[in-house]
Amino acid sequence: MTKKIPTKRKILDSAKKIFACKGFDGTSVEEIANDAGVKKALIFYYFPTKDSLFLEAWTEGINELEQHIFGHKEKENTYLSKLKHVLISYIDFVMNRKEIMKLIEMDKMRIIESHNETDVKMQPLKQRYNSFIKRIENLIEEGKQKECIPETIPTKGTAKLIAQSIGVNSINEDLNVDTIVKFIMKGLSVKEE
Amino acid sequence: MTKKIPTKRKILDSAKKIFACKGFDGTSVEEIANDAGVKKALIFYYFPTKDSLFLEAWTEGINELEQHIFGHKEKENTYLSKLKHVLISYIDFVMNRKEIMKLIEMDKMRIIESHNETDVKMQPLKQRYNSFIKRIENLIEEGKQKECIPETIPTKGTAKLIAQSIGVNSINEDLNVDTIVKFIMKGLSVKEE
DNA sequence: GACTTTTTTGACCTTTCGGTAAAAAGAAGC
DNA sequence: GCTTCTTTTTACCGAAAGGTCAAAAAAGTC
Numbered sequence: 001m002t003k004k005i006p007t008k009r010k011i012l013d014s015a016k017k018i019f020a021c022k023g024f025d026g027t028s029v030e031e032i033a034n035d036a037g038v039k040k041a042l043i044f045y046y047f048p049t050k051d052s053l054f055l056e057a058w059t060e061g062i063n064e065l066e067q068h069i070f071g072h073k074e075k076e077n078t079y080l081s082k083l084k085h086v087l088i089s090y091i092d093f094v095m096n097r098k099e100i101m102k103l104i105e106m107d108k109m110r111i112i113e114s115h116n117e118t119d120v121k122m123q124p125l126k127q128r129y130n131s132f133i134k135r136i137e138n139l140i141e142e143g144k145q146k147e148c149i150p151e152t153i154p155t156k157g158t159a160k161l162i163a164q165s166i167g168v169n170s171i172n173e174d175l176n177v178d179t180i181v182k183f184i185m186k187g188l189s190v191k192e193e
Numbered sequence: 194m195t196k197k198i199p200t201k202r203k204i205l206d207s208a209k210k211i212f213a214c215k216g217f218d219g220t221s222v223e224e225i226a227n228d229a230g231v232k233k234a235l236i237f238y239y240f241p242t243k244d245s246l247f248l249e250a251w252t253e254g255i256n257e258l259e260q261h262i263f264g265h266k267e268k269e270n271t272y273l274s275k276l277k278h279v280l281i282s283y284i285d286f287v288m289n290r291k292e293i294m295k296l297i298e299m300d301k302m303r304i305i306e307s308h309n310e311t312d313v314k315m316q317p318l319k320q321r322y323n324s325f326i327k328r329i330e331n332l333i334e335e336g337k338q339k340e341c342i343p344e345t346i347p348t349k350g351t352a353k354l355i356a357q358s359i360g361v362n363s364i365n366e367d368l369n370v371d372t373i374v375k376f377i378m379k380g381l382s383v384k385e386e
Numbered sequence: 387g388a389c390t391t392t393t394t395t396g397a398c399c400t401t402t403c404g405g406t407a408a409a410a411a412g413a414a415g416c
Numbered sequence: 417g418c419t420t421c422t423t424t425t426t427a428c429c430g431a432a433a434g435g436t437c438a439a440a441a442a443a444g445t446c
Binding site for chain 1: 214215216217218219295298299301302303305306345346347349350351353354356357358360361362363365366367368369372373375376377379380381382
């Protein structure tokens with residue numbers, strides 16, 4: 001027989017789903033409770049505040065994204081195939097885990113533009129996001145070291161540009177994976193094998 | 194002596210500024226009123242609802258963006274210089290009208306992902322945004338007709354990809370204009386002159 | 387300057403929100 | 417089956433939200 005899903009997990013899953021559609025401010029705790037099949041007060045039994053619920057949901061989302069992109073064993077033997085694999089994994093995630101991607105992006109603007117003094121609650125998320133961007137930077141740096149990417153390509157900015165490009169709004173049925181990968185790789189001026 | 198700014202204009206400007214930082218749901222009418230130097234009730238004198246205030250502010254924003262990008266006289270003699278001009282204007286707007294760009298993007302995800310039945314208020318904005326994307330599509334189609342852009346480039350998807358790429362998160366001091374323009378033009382596989 | 391119109395404010399409304407505390411229900415242990 | 421612990425619900429709180437209405441103030445007209 002199937003294992004009963006723990007209540008906390010149900011709450012988190014409902015939180016992801018509704019935060020993905022309506023964003024942090026547009027979502028009430030009551031909506032999450034209704035979707036999870038519990039009463040609102042129970043949410044505060046598991047999560048001290050709405051903020052902390054959002055933080056946990058969002059962090060699980062970006063952890064899943066990062067794991068999906070970078071988590072595979074390093075068995076690619078060339079930089080080029082490694083880069084391609086990362087881009088394809090990224091795009092694949094957007095297509096197949098669209099809800100999580102929406103969760104990440106729905107409040108992304110608010111998170112990234114948040115300031116230390118005015119939006120304290122967003123700082124951990126902002127740092128987490130910057131850490132994700134850093135991994136893309138590292139990949140570009142590796143490409144430069146292996147002379148697959150020209151030195152003239154600015155690492156930080158291009159990492160952000162790539163992360164910005166691959167999202168729910170751009171990855172859709174009007175674009176196939178190959179087109180996007182080529183777009184980005186040409187943009188990176190990657191030297192083809 | 195300087196002309197007195199009409200109250201409605203002051204309200205709209207405050208609305209843009211605060212919606213740009215906090216988004217629709219994260220902003221209260223009282224905050225806008227405080228910033229504009231009026232009482233909350235006055236806002237409802239000029240705008241029937243918060244929704245309609247947001248609609249007008251946001252629409253002014255995207256109108257300004259579109260005007261800035263496409264509004265110049267068509268004096269470019271080649272498609273390539275026209276395309277470059279459009280891209281540079283787009284990037285220039287993001288850099289120099291950052292607040293308006295933030296206004297457009299802060300709720301963009303919510304607008305684009307909105308459904309007819311669940312987020313009726315966002316439909317006019319969604320349509321307006323799609324109309325903006327259409328103009329980018331037209332530009333790409335023109336490039337194909339003039340054989341500057343390969344037929345294999347999918348028009349709709351690439352238009353969205355470009356609009357997605359050029360934003361507050363990606364346009365920053367880590368990237369200069371030339372790099373972004375090259376990134377996109379290479380991505381488009383534009384045939385250089 | 388009296389009257390009319392427009393703009394602005396103060397006070398208030400109802401609803402919804404995030405969150406709390408105590409009681410009730412369920413589960414576990416002996 | 418009684419006790420203890422954990423989970424869940426009920427009822428409620430204060431604050432804040434969008435919005436309204438009537439009064440007051442300002443501006444305009446003759």
